[in-house]
Amino acid sequence: MNALLGVVFLLFAAVPCIQGQYEDARCKCICPNPSVVNATTESNRKHYIGNVPPNKCNCDSVVLAKVGDLIKGKEQEFCPRCECKYESRNTTTIKVVVIIVVWAVSLLVVYMLFLVCLEPLISGRTGKSYQEHVDEDESHQMTTTQQGGVLDRVGHQQDKWKRQVREQRRNIYDRHTMLN
Template sequence: MSCGWGRSWMFAAAAVVTVFLLDVVVFARAKSFEDVRCKCICPPYRNITGHIYNRNFSQKDCNCLHVVEPMPVPGHDVEAYCLLCECKYEERSSNTIKVTIIIYLSVVGALLLYMLFLLLVDPLIRKHDPYTQPLHNEEDSEMRPQAESSSQARGNTVLERVEGAQQRWKKQVQEQRKTVFDRHKLLS
């Protein structure tokens, strides 16, 4: 029952990630992005508030007279207004941005699926260790050598080697905690 639920949950997560990635691709294609633009930033002028104008123009036409439409000032103030505006020509590669985002989302999605897979499979692979005790139990240090010798007698499969390394690491952590707590007790 738990295994069936885990498979359906993993399938649902994969479906959600796939739909999300497809939605990003469709949205990126549906909206037409321009790779070149002229951006003019015009500060406040007399009683007119500042404004930013973006238009798709070539680099030679990137100036206030072409980009600022409608012109907010009357004809005799246009030159003074345009001298205040700062116009910049900008280029970008939207295809490179799209590909980078898709690769990033694919890697994150694959890592999430791998994490879900490990969360679902780990309890099935891991066997109950009767020697597992709470970390601060003093009897644990006496039982660990027996557990390690029995696991070495079983064989040297990859899983058993990984479990052995994990047990050694847990033992080291427990010893470090024990020395830290003992030192803390001695100092206080």
């Protein structure tokens, strides 16, 4: 358990130190392959991404800076085939959402571990203090749950549920009938 807590602590301590190589805003141009302008048969489209201001999000600023040598003299033929879009995103919001999801999953895992550790206590106590009866009356149930603590009540409900499941299985598989 201490090792798990140590790993979780190290992960959360390392998160602020990790710097991604991304920008919140970018210009993304989708253009044909430069070989299309040079009259070859390849017609795949390529993505060109540049970090430029919104007013410079065009073929001249983003694409020609990267493939200018391949299409010299044919820029007017190549650039109209490009589609450029300026994209922006809020990475802070993305980080907050990811942290919330990680915390929710962590809480569910801790709750599951708590229930796994609690089950032996419940089954151990209910086995000693409560004998299973096929025909049980409501007054006996009320006195048992009032006298016992929370664990006894939870164990009693769990035993009741297990009996109902056994009865349903017996009715369905042995008698081929369904309960209402």
